[in-house]
Amino acid sequence: MTDTNAPLLTVDGVTLQYKTPRHLVTATYRVDFSVHRSDRYVILGPSGCGKSTLLKAVGGFMPPVEGAIRIRGKEVTSPGPDRMMVFQEFEQLMPWKTVFQNVLFPMKVTRKFGRAEARERADAAIAKVNLAQFRDVYPHMLSGGMKMRVAIARAMALEPDILLMDEPFAALDALTRRTMQQELLSLWEQLRFTVLFVTHSIEEAIIVGSRVLVLSPHPGRVRAELDAGGLGYGNIDRPEFGVMAKRIHDLLFADGRPKEAASA
Amino acid sequence: MSIDVQHQGVAPFRPEIEVEPDEAVTIGDVERPLSLTERVVNNETFQRLMILVVLVVVWEIYARWLNNSLLFPTFTETVQTFARDLRNGVLVNRTLTSLQTLALGYAAGLACAAVFTTFAVASTIGTRILSTLTAMFNPLPAIALLPLALIWFGLGTPSLVFVIIHSVLWAVALNTLSGFRAVPETLRMSGRNVGLGGARYVGLILIPAAFPSILAGLKIGWAFAWRTLVAAELVFGVSSRSGGIGWYIFEARNDLDTATVFSGLLAVILIGLLVESVIFRAIEARTVNLWGMQR
Secondary structure (H helix, E strand, O other), X not given: OHHXXXXXXXXXXXXXXXXXXXXXXXXXXXXXXXXXXXXXXXEEOOOOOOHHHHHHHHHOOOXXXXXXXXXXXXXXXXOOOOEEEEOOOHHHOOOOOOHHHHHHHHHHHHOOOOHHHHHHHHHHHHHHOOOHHHOOOXXXXXXXXXXXXXXXXXXXXXXXXXXXXXXXXXXXXXXXXXXXXXXXHHHHHHHOOOEEEEEOOHHHHHHHOOEEEEEOOXXXXXXXXXXXXXXXXXXXXXXXXXHHHHHHHHHHOOOOOOOOOOOX | OHHHHHHHOOOOOOOOOOOOOOOOOOOOOOOOOOOHHHHHHHOHHHHHHHHHHHHHHHHHHHHHXXXXXXXXXXXXXXXXXXXXXXXXXXXXHHHXXXXXXXXXXXXXXXXXXXXXXXXXXXXXXXXXXXXXXXXXXOOOOHHHHHHHXXXXXXXXXXXXXXXXXXXXXXXXXXXXXXXXXXXXXXXXXXXXXXXXXXXXXXXXXXXXXXXXXXXXXXXXXXXXXXXXXXXXXXHOOOOOOOOXXXXXXXXXXXXXXXXXXXXXXXXXXXXXXXXXXXXXXHHHHHOOOOOOOOO
């Protein structure tokens, strides 16, 4: 039974670099953390701290310059359906497929499930995100929040080891964003999946996360790993919530220099 | 008083308000289906037909006023000639000959474009080759290659097919490649995320995602091909028996039979309209319009 205590994902001294046409940019420098099963693990940091790059590396889109990323003890070398990504932009849904076909697509391509089972699972996933009546509609007819739900349904239906979410609610309006955060949490209550969630909003990090990894800006280095499991919508108006937000704020702005949008 | 308040920079006190919204009955119907007339008048096909009717009326009036059928036959005269040649089969034969050659050339052009684009997608050097060739040959009118084609392939279908390939290939290849390049990074990543690669990646992600550009390329390619073919046939008919629609026009001009020239032009226009507004419209309605990729 030691297996359940072993972390699902370990990031071990990972340094990431990428090239722009003019520069070699170091995005993160020797970052360590580990994610356990059923964690809602949030990576929080100001823009330019390499948090999205880190998520891409976990997704297998970018090899680390130094260190290693392991999932279930196996080193990550390429993208794979065991780590389903949910992106910030809505372009991730294929405009030429209906909601149902979009959700079905990864299961069809990976052949993880049989034909009939895949269709059943797709319908179940769509029902779970309350889009059953939009099953045969094309993505361009959906609102931003609905597209997001389809993207989540698509990722969940495949039963990945971990769900990677790259600022999934950043492009939504404030009200939809709240609804989506709540829906993500209630889905998590039902299914207890593991999610690695990147955000630049302190409030979102505390609400969504059970663990919060705070990264320092440029290049991203670990500043703190905090426990936010007890904090959510229920106590957003409580002093504990404010204390935590203040603590994270101070960690991010410790040196007193104003940093770009670290709260939203 | 009010001036005083403004000077202090403090807005006046107002009570808070909370109301139940009225039923929106005063505007009449909040939503009602459009009447038949409204729908017909707003219909695109109807509007386009009306434009055609206006053009025809203007034509008829001008030709009657000019009263010189050698220079400018009337619409009725043109339609009569058109109907006569349809009935005796001349026009149908000529058109079919043209369309056969066109289909052959178009298909061959698309096949070449597919090869070039595959090569261009697969490697950077392929991209460079394609963009250089396109920059060189795209501005070159296909018809300018006809004399060369005649030397190489002689009088006959191969020469025509050669110039049609030239007119189709670059337009289609260029559009397809730029379509592939414009596929959003997120869509690419989400395709690779589920483990797609190679031909499946191209077939399941790139081609549908780039379909609006590909379709635009196909349309431009078709128009170029049709133009080039008619122009080339004006220069030579394969033989007087099996010449195409261009040859039909050329022959009529030699006989100073202007009404027949007009009826040939009418056929060229009608086929263009038909392909554009029936075939391509149908493809668009079932694909890019349905998917919301194009309005």
